[in-house]
Amino acid sequence: MELISGKIISEIKRIEIKEKIFKIKQMTGKVPGLATILVGKNVASQMYIKSKIRACETAGIESFHYNLDEDSSEKEVINLIKNLNNDAKIDGILLQLPLPENKNVRECIGAISPLKDVDGLHPFNVGSLSLSKNWSEIIEKNILVSCTPLGIIHLLHKSNIKIEGKTVVVIGRSNLVGKPLSMLLLASDATVVVAHSRTENLREICKRADILVVAVGKPNFINKDFIKNGATVIDVGINRTIEGLCGDVDFDSVKSMDIKVTPVPGGVGPMTISMLLENSLKAFKNRKN
Ligand code: NAP
Numbered sequence: 487m488e489l490i491s492g493k494i495i496s497e498i499k500r501i502e503i504k505e506k507i508f509k510i511k512q513m514t515g516k517v518p519g520l521a522t523i524l525v526g527k528n529v530a531s532q533m534y535i536k537s538k539i540r541a542c543e544t545a546g547i548e549s550f551h552y553n554l555d556e557d558s559s560e561k562e563v564i565n566l567i568k569n570l571n572n573d574a575k576i577d578g579i580l581l582q583l584p585l586p587e588n589k590n591v592r593e594c595i596g597a598i599s600p601l602k603d604v605d606g607l608h609p610f611n612v613g614s615l616s617l618s619k620n621w622s623e624i625i626e627k628n629i630l631v632s633c634t635p636l637g638i639i640h641l642l643h644k645s646n647i648k649i650e651g652k653t654v655v656v657i658g659r660s661n662l663v664g665k666p667l668s669m670l671l672l673a674s675d676a677t678v679v680v681a682h683s684r685t686e687n688l689r690e691i692c693k694r695a696d697i698l699v700v701a702v703g704k705p706n707f708i709n710k711d712f713i714k715n716g717a718t719v720i721d722v723g724i725n726r727t728i729e730g731l732c733g734d735v736d737f738d739s740v741k742s743m744d745i746k747v748t749p750v751p752g753g754v755g756p757m758t759i760s761m762l763l764e765n766s767l768k769a770f771k772n773r774k775n
Contacts, residue, residue, distance in 0.1 A: 518770035526556035578604035635667035637757025658701030
């Protein structure tokens with residue numbers, strides 16, 4: 487088993503972004519501004535937001551954090567978003583998910599200006615992604631794409647793992663990970679199979695994958711019986727167990743296989759944050775243009 491270090495690849499990306507922002511600041515005196523919104527007190531979300539803010543500040547992105555009470559109304563969340571849409575200092579708006587249950591995620595995300603939608607979840611950006619014919623078009627048009635799927639493609643590119651023509655099985659069809667990733671993979675000329683909780687013969691389907699992406703959220707969900715030798719396995723899952731943080735792949739079961747795999751922690755997670763920085767810079771440039 488060979489590990490794909492998202493930690494190292496994401497660190498290189500962050501240095502690149504920091505240098506670009508430094509140059510922009512020297513030339514224009516301006517830096518991108520990112521607003522983060524957390525509604526409620528979800529402990530995992532608080533941790534994610536903290537690391538996102540820290541990464542922004544290290545890269546030279548100015549961050550503005552807004553904490554709303556758990557019981558604040560959907561209207562209050564949307565009003566804050568509308569104010570941020572009109573705030574010239576803010577280039578990107580990140581609404582940390584999940585939201586407390588009484589709020590409609592689609593309504594709240596839909597209120598974010600597509601130009602400032604650094605999580606790439608607004609219907610305009612999702613539509614632009616699905617209409618893109620190929621990867622170059624996504625890059626050239628500076629489309630804001632969901633950070634985790636974007637990070638996965640970046641990880642594959644930087645690890646020299648060929649996507650074109652390969653059979654990629656994605657387990658999970660969420661709006662955050664599975665669906666946008668399947669669009670990115672199609673644009674990268676992969677043959678894509680998206681599996682979910684109703685999929686029959688999951689093991690046989692996964693065994694055909696050259697690249698297997700697991701975004702389920704269940705510890706030890708995938709073991710060696712689902713993976714063919716020579717495959718690349720991208721473990722998106724983040725599960726908190728009494729033994730600590732783990733992904734969806736049973737590491738002990740696969741470690742003697744001839745495969746490449748992303749660890750948890752240190753795989754997809756750091757890439758997601760680097761792509762948030764990338765998207766914030768992209769949003770800054772798009773707005774200036
Ligand atoms: P989600 O919305 O809960 O989606 C989970 C997906 O798994 C669903 O599509 C579900 O199918 C599918 N699934 C559940 N049980 C299954 C089964 N037995 N067989 C096949 N498919 C099954 O979760 P998400 O937001 O996509 O996140 C997935 C995992 O990735 C979570 O652990 C999350 O914490 C992690 N994550 C990590 C990052 C990162 O940066 N590393 C970012 C985002 C998410 P149905 O659609 O049929 O229900």
